Amino acid sequence: MAQADQGGHYTGFGPEWQPAPLAPEQARRATDWVEARIDRRALLVNKDQVEDVRERMWQLEKDGEIIVHRIGERHEPVTARTLYGWEKRIPTNFLWHHKSCGQCGNIPGYPTSLLWLMNQLGTRYIDETDQTSCTAWNYHGSGIGNVVSLAAVFLRNFHQAYVSAQAQGIPAGTYYPLVHCGTSFGNYKEMRSFLMHSPQLREQVRKILAKLGRLVDGKLLIPEEVVHYSEWLHVMRERVAERRVIDCSKLRVTVHPACHVYKMVPEDVIYDDTVMDGNRVAVTTGVMQSLGAQVIDYSTWYDCCGFGFRHIIGEREFTRSFAIDRKIRVAVEEARADVMIGHDTGCITTLDKNQWIGRAVDKVYELPVMADCQFAALACGAHPYKLAQLHWHASPFEGLLEKLGIDWQKAKAEFESYLQEVAAGRVETLYDPKRAITSGPGFVALPAGDGA
Amino acid sequence: MDAVVPPQMHTPIGDPVTERAPVAYETLEAVFEDIRSHPLYDHELHGCLNCGICTATCPSAHYYDYSPREIVQLLWTENLEGIHDAMQEKIWACAQCYTCAARCPFQNSPGGLVMILREVAIKHGMQSAKDALKPFTRVLMKVISTGNQLAPNMITGDAFPDWGPNVSKVDAPLKLLRKAIPMPTLHTLDTAWEVNLKTSIELYTIWEETGVLQQLEAVDPNLYDVILDVMDEKRSEYQDWLDEQAGG
Numbered sequence: 001m002a003q004a005d006q007g008g009h010y011t012g013f014g015p016e017w018q019p020a021p022l023a024p025e026q027a028r029r030a031t032d033w034v035e036a037r038i039d040r041r042a043l044l045v046n047k048d049q050v051e052d053v054r055e056r057m058w059q060l061e062k063d064g065e066i067i068v069h070r071i072g073e074r075h076e077p078v079t080a081r082t083l084y085g086w087e088k089r090i091p092t093n094f095l096w097h098h099k100s101c102g103q104c105g106n107i108p109g110y111p112t113s114l115l116w117l118m119n120q121l122g123t124r125y126i127d128e129t130d131q132t133s134c135t136a137w138n139y140h141g142s143g144i145g146n147v148v149s150l151a152a153v154f155l156r157n158f159h160q161a162y163v164s165a166q167a168q169g170i171p172a173g174t175y176y177p178l179v180h181c182g183t184s185f186g187n188y189k190e191m192r193s194f195l196m197h198s199p200q201l202r203e204q205v206r207k208i209l210a211k212l213g214r215l216v217d218g219k220l221l222i223p224e225e226v227v228h229y230s231e232w233l234h235v236m237r238e239r240v241a242e243r244r245v246i247d248c249s250k251l252r253v254t255v256h257p258a259c260h261v262y263k264m265v266p267e268d269v270i271y272d273d274t275v276m277d278g279n280r281v282a283v284t285t286g287v288m289q290s291l292g293a294q295v296i297d298y299s300t301w302y303d304c305c306g307f308g309f310r311h312i313i314g315e316r317e318f319t320r321s322f323a324i325d326r327k328i329r330v331a332v333e334e335a336r337a338d339v340m341i342g343h344d345t346g347c348i349t350t351l352d353k354n355q356w357i358g359r360a361v362d363k364v365y366e367l368p369v370m371a372d373c374q375f376a377a378l379a380c381g382a383h384p385y386k387l388a389q390l391h392w393h394a395s396p397f398e399g400l401l402e403k404l405g406i407d408w409q410k411a412k413a414e415f416e417s418y419l420q421e422v423a424a425g426r427v428e429t430l431y432d433p434k435r436a437i438t439s440g441p442g443f444v445a446l447p448a449g450d451g452a
Numbered sequence: 453m454d455a456v457v458p459p460q461m462h463t464p465i466g467d468p469v470t471e472r473a474p475v476a477y478e479t480l481e482a483v484f485e486d487i488r489s490h491p492l493y494d495h496e497l498h499g500c501l502n503c504g505i506c507t508a509t510c511p512s513a514h515y516y517d518y519s520p521r522e523i524v525q526l527l528w529t530e531n532l533e534g535i536h537d538a539m540q541e542k543i544w545a546c547a548q549c550y551t552c553a554a555r556c557p558f559q560n561s562p563g564g565l566v567m568i569l570r571e572v573a574i575k576h577g578m579q580s581a582k583d584a585l586k587p588f589t590r591v592l593m594k595v596i597s598t599g600n601q602l603a604p605n606m607i608t609g610d611a612f613p614d615w616g617p618n619v620s621k622v623d624a625p626l627k628l629l630r631k632a633i634p635m636p637t638l639h640t641l642d643t644a645w646e647v648n649l650k651t652s653i654e655l656y657t658i659w660e661e662t663g664v665l666q667q668l669e670a671v672d673p674n675l676y677d678v679i680l681d682v683m684d685e686k687r688s689e690y691q692d693w694l695d696e697q698a699g700g
Contacts, residue, residue: 132599
């Protein structure tokens with residue numbers, strides 16, 4: 001019997017673990033060294049031991065090193081509470097839509113539903129062409145990219161959000177960025193934290209943005225908060241619910257929270273004692289409850305969807321298996337769900353698209369999958385095809401629409417008829433297309449103040 | 453009888469399974485030095501008690517011979533051979549969900565460490581990186597040349613046969629369906645949204661200044677050449693527009 005097993009101290013840690021033959025003094029030195037490492041970042045995750053990076057941000061602004069893009073009165077902020085009870089101000093008006101490549105390319109009803117809800121609520125916004133994706137899906141999938149490129153892309157896009165209002169003859173800073181993608185949200189928060197901690201990174205990014213003309217008074221522009229659209233929807237949920245025209249009370253809803261929304265920089269995530277007793281991230285679940293649906297908890301709630309970033313492209317057998325076995329099957333068999341609701345691009349794509357192939361191995365599940373804002377728009381009377389664009393979804397949503405009392409066949413026929421109008425050039429849009437280009441080729445200057 | 457160590461052998465590294473290290477010690481050291489000197493290394497690794505919470509909660513551990521605990525242990529114990537070995541396949545199993553990071557009592561980020569290892573695998577032109585990224589070519593082409601990672605015309609039945617028979621449940625040409633989306637910026641086929649030409653040009657500067665193009669060249673020289681051509685073409689197009697504006 002190995003010496004390690006005699007005392008039982010190393011049982012279960014694998015054969016490579018052996019008692020270290022250290023003298024007491026050596027052991028003390030080793031322990032001191034380990035404790036010094038532990039002390040840099042606390043062992044226990046709690047409020048007293050996690051830094052609020054915003055304090056560092058305000059100090060850097062005081063020191064004259066950065067400028068903070070503030071959330072002002074014009075943005076009509078609503079305060080929410082994060083994991084440790086910290087306050088996070090969510091802007092609810094004058095928003096710059098930072099789109100998601102996966103949503104716009106693959107699930108276009110996701111952003112259209114969000115903009116439609118904003119139109120219903122009188123929220124002012126701008127949706128423009130001068131933005132790139134965060135490039136983080138590519139980074140997490142391929143490893144091409146690095147912290148400097150990701151941070152530079154982050155601050156370039158957010159600088160554009162800051163100056164975008166000038167194209168409408170209104171002051172810089174009027175529009176505040178609202179991030180659509182969960183991975184962008186997590187990535188940008190990580191980048192903000194890295195930037196706040198590293199003078200070297202700030203200098204590297206500052207030099208790049210100087211070349212691009214993307215500094216404010218020679219300084220980096222840092223957002224007061226990085227805000228995800230689901231946070232906007234959360235703080236607006238009661239106002240959205242006031243516009244509900246469809247009874248959702250009979251629906252059993254499961255929520256899939258996105259890993260990059262609540263596992264990356266978890267201290268910034270909204271929790272609310274009135275939503276699942278504060279045991280689950282509040283966004284999405286909160287709005288579904290406000291709309292009157294029954295949100296059903298399930299045992300693999302915390303699991304990822306299986307997207308995997310590179311797996312959805314190159315190793316889809318993992319993605320398919322995980323999505324079906326760990327999420328869809330559990331939601332159907334355990335929670336008896338009518339629908340699964342998400343708040344991120346990759347998750348909804350994965351869970352929606354990977355059900356059909358289950359038939360090949362007799363795993364036949366039919367669970368509608370859509371975003372919280374799509375469901376909210378439907379509940380408030382949005383057209384399921386023309387507006388919520390459900391025809392792009394692979395999962396069978398038709399039965400869900402029937403449960404909601406929506407005649408999907410009639411709606412589909414209406415949309416097919418509308419396509420003839422589109423073919424003839426009569427296209428309906430959610431906003432004036434001229435507002436989408438704020439500089440460069442195609443830009444048309446609007447009369448001063450036209451945007452405000 | 454004690455084993456005789458040949459004089460040409462270095463001090464044993466980690467847990468060698470053969471008498472001769474399969475990779476030159478200098479290479480192992482160079483790879484590890486690039487890992488250890490990564491600007492985020494100290495942010496992602498703080499210690500490890502081998503508790504295994506990370507692996508217990510890891511989606512990839514369900515399906516692959518992959519354990520975030522092992523990745524952290526290899527790095528924490530500076531097991532150079534083990535690290536190099538993990539870079540040949542295991543690091544590409546991670547799904548990047550960061551569940552491990554959210555649950556680690558030491559606030560390690562095994563997922564973040566995997567990204568450092570992937571970056572270094574690319575820097576050293578490892579075959580594992582080239583193989584893993586082959587299916588990613590279209591995404592890389594799209595993101596570096598346009599700033600979008602996905603486009604509507606990439607979602608085809610041929611590319612995703614396992615997604616079912618219908619790209620759309622309404623049978624109509626893709627161009628018409630895209631035009632029927634009520635956001636004007638989405639009336640596109642080649643990019644997820646219409647990207648301002650000026651925006652793409654700015655992005656090229658970021659790629660050049662941050663070494664991203666060198667990364668690409670290390671894993672796919674052909675794609676690198678194609679992307680340089682696209683960048684030249686778009687820059688020329690933008691310069692023409694600027695000249696046109698200046699000419700009134």
